[in-house]
Amino acid sequence: MSSFVVALDVGGTSMKGGLVTRSGEIIRTDRRVTPRDRGPAAVIATIRSFIDDLAAAGGGTPEGVGLAVPGLVTAEAALYSANIGWRDVPATDLVPLDVPVMLGHDVRTGGLAESVLGAGRELSDFLFLPIGTGIAGATILHGEPYGGSAGWGGEIGHIPVFPEGEPCACGQIGCLETYASASAVARRYSARATAASPPSTSVSASSTTSPVATVPPVSVLIPFPVPVPAPVTAEQVAALTASGDPLAMEIWGDAVEALSLALATYTLLLDPSAIVLGGGLAEAGTLLSDPLAERLQKRLTFRDAPPLRQAALGMSAGMLGAALLGWRAAGFTDAGTTWSLDVLKSSRVP
Template identity: 40%
Template sequence: MFGEDGQFRHALVVPSRADDDPVEAVRSLCRQLRDDALALGATPAAIGVVTPGLVDETEGVVRYAANLRFRNVPLRAFIGADLGLPVAVGHDARAAGIAEAVAGAASGLDNFLLLPLGTGIAAAVVVHGAPVPGATGSAGEVGHMPVYPGGEPCSCGQRGCLEVYASAGGLARRYARLGGTPGLDSQAIAEAVATDPVARTVWDDATQALGTALATLTLTLDPARIILGGGLADAGVLFFDPVRDALHAALAWRTPPPLLRSAFGAQAAQVGAAIMARRKADLPVPDGWGVPELARTGAGPYV
């Protein structure tokens, strides 16, 4: 929940359970957020709801989101009926891109890429100031770009996908498959790179794969800037330096775009959803709305 001044006020985190009705779980969460706002003395103006998958933002329908078990779910209609509020529905990566454009690492830019590197990888492709949804709402699904043809299998049915190598979840799974210490997540693997040969191998594969993918995207879209978020970006120069090197090596004839860390980290999609909600309610969104406190003080997290 965000206040009129763009500052974060309240969060509610609810773990998903396999036996839940996924649509009712989201509707219940939205109702609880509305009730929490009222209990805090705030009157909600609108709500933004973002999900992964194929999202029809015009109709407010999630066409397909595998991890949420959504197929053709009219979220805007459901939540609007529940809350009696304007509802903005969008894709989580594109919402994160909106946040970065308004108040983050892409502030003032009309053309950029944002890649949150989490359980999977999707991209916000922003062209002429607007996130590009594509013909079917699936633009930016770069996690399934083959970077190692004939490589390791991906859950999508292809081989060698970027997501297998360079997502936080994929990196942890590869580390375990190659005989690494059981149970380590991407953060722990990053911390082990200097001393653990398996960690070094999967880390090098990840940064090389991502640099290669970013070179392809650069040649296709010519972004003014590329922004990386998610857990792997938290590793700082250990991650960014080899990715920059791989990107530069794959672009022999041109200068690569600047590569920066997200200003919002894991909260980027939430900020973007709040901005979408304000716009849906015809409320102003001035430049810098939602900017993190660290950035206000000049101590932003950019790498």
């Protein structure tokens, strides 16, 4: 049996795990629900159990463990996560095995994977921008993710792009995430479509010509034939945009405008060689990238905009980045440099 590491990408909804060999072969993948509704202790217990089960499936002791987790993170501890609720959890508390372990921030770990293995493989400096339920960025400098002085670097989703706009859950007004995340696109379309639907009307029974005067007025609801739209997904909004639906095109246009404003600011500050788009919204392909590239270039009037690239690793980026952390924890700092992208993409996380 080849030596391997356990790699785990812990999200607010689910955990994606795998066993990855020194040569980059993914020999097992699995997924489990993150029980955050039961509290941080239950999440930690599930992580430990998941790691145990993965290691047992590998038929031996792993060389190391790498974990990608949300929130404020160092290599040795998960300091804080609003999504999960934990505070100051040492990495060793998450791993039931006596092996080297390394933690990484979930988005920055995905950026590391794209840097070493994926769309940024030959780039020194770029922005990894996964656009999913929320928006966070990973600044890659000299091939490595940069978290800032205290680990808060990369929160591009909370750049205010429309100062007089909609409130954000973070407490600010008009944040990028409020307009351009997948959840925001779906929410804004559903809200506008619902508001535009004609409401039900009522007709009072007292207005009829019935000669019986003893019957009190009764309101009878007569709905219009057009029902109130059900909530839609961002994928459906993208499809409606492509088909020419006016409301979808407006909501999609707001998202593109918000992204162009934030990315213009980022570009002027850090001059990335490329912007790598990932996450669910980026799956729209040129429907997103073409208008975004055009608007970004119009904002950068005196210089060329950085090229936009599609992320190469998809939903596997976090787990593969965790595998790199696991091998680094085991002392192999050059892990991934010879791994085949074709092999990695053939073993998708379920």
